[in-house]
Amino acid sequence: MLASGCVRDNVHTLRISVADQKMVLTEHGLPIATYPVSTSKFGLGDRPGSNCTPLGTLMVKEKIGHGQPPGMKFKNRWPTGEIVPVDAPGRDPIVTRILRLKGLETQNRLSYERMIYIHGTPEERNIGTPMSYGCIRMRSADVMEVFSRVGVGAKVYIKAEPVDAPLEAPPQPLKKAAPHPEHPPQ
Numbered sequence: 001m002l003a004s005g006c007v008r009d010n011v012h013t014l015r016i017s018v019a020d021q022k023m024v025l026t027e028h029g030l031p032i033a034t035y036p037v038s039t040s041k042f043g044l045g046d047r048p049g050s051n052c053t054p055l056g057t058l059m060v061k062e063k064i065g066h067g068q069p070p071g072m073k074f075k076n077r078w079p080t081g082e083i084v085p086v087d088a089p090g091r092d093p094i095v096t097r098i099l100r101l102k103g104l105e106t107q108n109r110l111s112y113e114r115m116i117y118i119h120g121t122p123e124e125r126n127i128g129t130p131m132s133y134g135c136i137r138m139r140s141a142d143v144m145e146v147f148s149r150v151g152v153g154a155k156v157y158i159k160a161e162p163v164d165a166p167l168e169a170p171p172q173p174l175k176k177a178a179p180h181p182e183h184p185p186q
Helices: 140-149
Strands: 012-017 022-027 030-036 056-064 072-075 078-083 094-103 117-120 136-138 155-159
Touching: 022 140, 030 140, 094 140, 117 140, 136 140
Parallel strands: 012 155, 117 136
Antiparallel strands: 012 022, 022 030, 056 094, 056 155, 072 078, 072 094, 094 117
């Protein structure tokens, strides 16, 4: 939660495409990284008990797990002390980091109460396909990177359609060419 006087993150945004099963992290509007994700296997929506992924504009309300090792299992948002290895058979807990989301629109207003998160999963083999119970799942290394860059208050846009723009390097300023030795500047 935000303490009084804390600054909200207005620099970063997360754009999540259900169609692409991808997340684009932007900084000052420029894409800086793309990550594969896994959204709900039950579809889209915000109905209680539906296990669906909500659509629309949300925000990072809480960040949980700072300093915990990769694979740390969380129960009720508290670390349990158990480290779950990647692709452990029969294991599907929330691991590594949690970014708890709050809906900012009527269509996703229940997201916070439904405990919709961006979080790590040991089921990394399933990243890139809809397999979650409503949350946005990521590889542990990826969620740690996003967690370290994105602050409380950052906007999260979840949409059914493909990502707006492919990840490209930001445009570089043009460099003035050095004069050719046979054609000196005039």
